[in-house]
Amino acid sequence: MKTQQQVLKFSGARKSYGDVVALAGFDLEIAKGELVTLLGPSGCGKTTALRIAAGFEQPDSGTVELNGLDITNQPAHKRDMGMVFQNYSLFPHMNVTENVGFGLKVRGVEPAEREMLATAAIDRVRLNGLGNRYPHQLSGGQQQRVALARALVFEPQVLLLDEPLSALDAKVRADLRDEIRLLQSEVGVATIFVTHDQDEALSISDRICVMRDGHVQQIGTPRDVYLHPANAFVARFVGAMNEIEINVSATSIASIGEEQLDLNVNNAEGPHAKMLLRPDAISICQRGDQNSLNATVIGQHFSGSTTMVRLRLDHHDTVVSALLVSRAVNVVVGEGVGVLLNTHEAIIERGND
Amino acid sequence: MKLNNSWAKILLLIVGAFYTLPMLAMARFSFQKVPVIKLGWSTLLKNWTIGPMIDAVTSARFLEAGWLSLRLAILSVLLSLLILVPTTVYVHVRFMRARAFVELLSILPFVVPPIALVVGISSAMRSTIPSFLSSPFSLVPFYVVIALPFSFRSLDVGLSSIDLKTLVEASRSLGAGWMRTVSSVILPNIKAGVVSASFLTFAVVLGEYTIASLLLKFTLPAYLAEAQGNNPQGTFTVGLLLIVVSALLLGVMNRITRGKSQVVSTIGI
């Protein structure tokens, strides 16, 4: 990955509004063709970072470089980037072809060529023949596709997407998400995708940058971020997590209520720690099996190929969810079973004393 | 779309001054018995009096005109509601297809300026039904017509902003007949629209001069035209009063509709 050309680079970008730190020392490099998602809750700084890249905000300190050139103070309209907005931002008085061709028009492309390129772009986003329609005649999903065509037609260096799917229905969202990824990788443009939806992030990104309160929490592939979250926040934000209160002794023995487990994690001594465990790191066995905890099945949620089984631990008032392949599930509600925790994958969050 | 903040503030201050200064001048003239020529720093605070105002509002002519205007306003509001509420409710509940047509009829009054309307009234009715025009209350239907764009729009907006279809279906499925549905379910929910329509009509009637004067009816604006000769100051106070009352009506109406997010266009169109 490092051998690929770095297109966009943030170095120590900082932005504050009065007392509020919107973005703190942001460092990120994006390679050509790579899709990096900025993921986090509202106020985490992801949109600020995007707008700094676009040129709509100026960082208080730090730089932004495009292909090695410092563009920190370059005005937005001179940066060679295409942006897609949450609410489409199509020009209402222009039809689809004119909207898509606008970026070409301001770059001085002749009308004939403009029309040709615009039509090609429109076909590419599967809106063939709709060139004469106006935005108010199109559905949300169609409008967003026009926005996409408009942003890509002039072959920008960077593609910026600001929560492009948030305003759409669930079904449209899923379809468009995959189309965006497909298009993006076909075109091979460096892309920043901003969202608060971790499903979106996990499914389409090359890398995810998880953010919180202006700070980067972790940058890694979706797999990295999911399987090896850097801290409890990332663990909770990306994917579902079970939380179990434990007390850890000096010898790394964890006590859950009265039962004890051999915890293979150091550095966690103290009471009231929390163990975070993915649902797929929990399995069901017989009562009394080695290293298992006793539990009772209190519910099952069938979703086709997988089933989420909810269990209440007998000696500890905690409910956990175990994600199992449906075929392997043969328990009923009310049954007493044993629960195996794959503590290798656990994250221990220290208690606050 | 941004204008430099300082320019924006300056502009609004100038426009704000343009809006308020005439009213201040009118108030000063009404309440201060100092002719402009003699006005200076020394006389600025002298001779403020409500004497002329008292004279005006207690005068027989004022009371006559005021009483007539009041009755005309109330009757116009009642007639407006009587005709429009059933019509708009009917259209929204049972006959939405006709809404565009009804809306068109409601804005037709805009294309007939009051002066043109009144000469038409004379020409049409003077020969055919002369006795009608001789009554001062003949103004009422015409006032309803003039206020139509405002009153229709208020009721229309009010009805559009509630989920009428669902309310009616719920009411009917619970067993209520049409009359019950209209009175217990629909009307209470369009109170804001009804109030707006009433206030707007009332304000229109109070301020209408053209038709009243050409049909020789003695309403408040006609009083203003007549009385300015003998008691200019008092007459001006009445004028000021009219402005204040209209402003209050529209202001209260704005408050009410804003709360219900039923923004009514006060220009009627």
Next chain:
Amino acid sequence: MNITVWSGRGSLSERAPLGVFARLRPWFGILPFAVFVGAFLLWPSFSVFRSALQPVEGSTKPAMLEAISGQYLSSILFSMRMSAITATLGMVIGTLVAIAVVSLDRMKGLRNLMVGYSAVAANLGGIPLAFAFVASLGMQGLYTKMLSVIGINLTDMGFKISDFSGIVIVYLYFQIPLMTLVMLPAVDGLKSTLREAASNLGATSRQYWKNIGIPLLTPSLLGGFLLLFANAFSAYATAYALSSRGSQLVSVQIRFYLQGNTITGKSNLGYALAAWMIIVMIIAMSGYLGLRRVSERWRR
């Protein structure tokens, strides 16, 4: 408890295919309203046209044609000039006010205040307004005096509130707020995200205005102009109150022709002027409504 059975044609449920008479039945519901409008608006209006199409005494031409010839044409043109000027000034200033209000959207309550006030001021007119301006800028006006104290003598400059420029100023009092009310939604529609989208696509400030800002505002600007024009054209009371004699405005002229109609014998001319007024209003208002529909479509 009795559950009322859902029934009825033309109700919110499905309708069965209908015969002609049955198809007409729903229209009876709006008959009272239509009859009312017909009787008290359409009948007088038709009457105006009927008289307008008759010749003036001593001529064979229909009065309407006579009204647009020679000396009579001047009052129509005068009114149009007056209306166009107040409409233009009102359009420019009212739009600037709308832009200013939207720019200062961080100031709480400012917008509500302006909208509320504009709603009142746009409907103000007639005699009280004339009074207010006479008290301000008339011969004995408060501000006439104040201005003369600082050296600006309006009377010497030949300014009279009852003159053309005076009437223009008075009309602006309700024209500006009217335009503000028309333009506020349009300026809102110029959302900042459109500006950002344009900028991101490479447009400079000037390119943005030329390709997006001005085209988006134009229908509302033109529509507002037409509305203001119509508003000024049809005004009567204010002009009459300011200068009851010798006013060349059509509205006041109509009164003149019809006042002593049995004596002058030119009453049909008055009707003709009224008829032409209506025609001008129809054109202006249709234009306004058409343009408004365009801009509303764009605002989704």
